[in-house]
Amino acid sequence: MEKMIEVEAGKRLNFKASAFSPIIYNRLFPGRDFLRDMDALKKARDKGEGDLMAPYYEQFARIAYTFAYQGLAPTPRQTQEQKGFLEKYPDEWEWIDSFKTFSIYKILPEIAKLWGENELQISEQKNGVPAPPVK
Numbered sequence: 001m002e003k004m005i006e007v008e009a010g011k012r013l014n015f016k017a018s019a020f021s022p023i024i025y026n027r028l029f030p031g032r033d034f035l036r037d038m039d040a041l042k043k044a045r046d047k048g049e050g051d052l053m054a055p056y057y058e059q060f061a062r063i064a065y066t067f068a069y070q071g072l073a074p075t076p077r078q079t080q081e082q083k084g085f086l087e088k089y090p091d092e093w094e095w096i097d098s099f100k101t102f103s104i105y106k107i108l109p110e111i112a113k114l115w116g117e118n119e120l121q122i123s124e125q126k127n128g129v130p131a132p133p134v135k
Helices: 022-029 035-048 048-069 081-090 092-097 104-123
Strands: 001-010 011-016
Touching: 001 104, 011 048, 022 035, 022 048, 022 092, 035 048, 035 104, 048 081, 048 092, 048 104
Parallel strands: none
Antiparallel strands: 001 011
């Protein structure tokens, strides 16, 4: 699933979520758990307590960085654009610092929705063929 999200006035980026997102996340951030971080972010957002998001900004930054990185390529194979992205922005903080504003309150709902749509897409059965019997 892909979506163009306006991250600041006049600047839109393509964010992409796929079944490959947790793997890319682990490659970009060794030792981190994508699903755990995404779940914590969604729970914090659902509580809706104003400053509750501040402690989760680091997870948000990593996930946004991963989805923006994925949005540069049509396939899971690393492209020249992605290599250039990693050279220009070696970590999520360099990338976020390149924007005038980067609001967690504005962008997180869009990213969570993107991942939610991806999860629905993954869970739908693709064909009507039943699973083989267990021996």
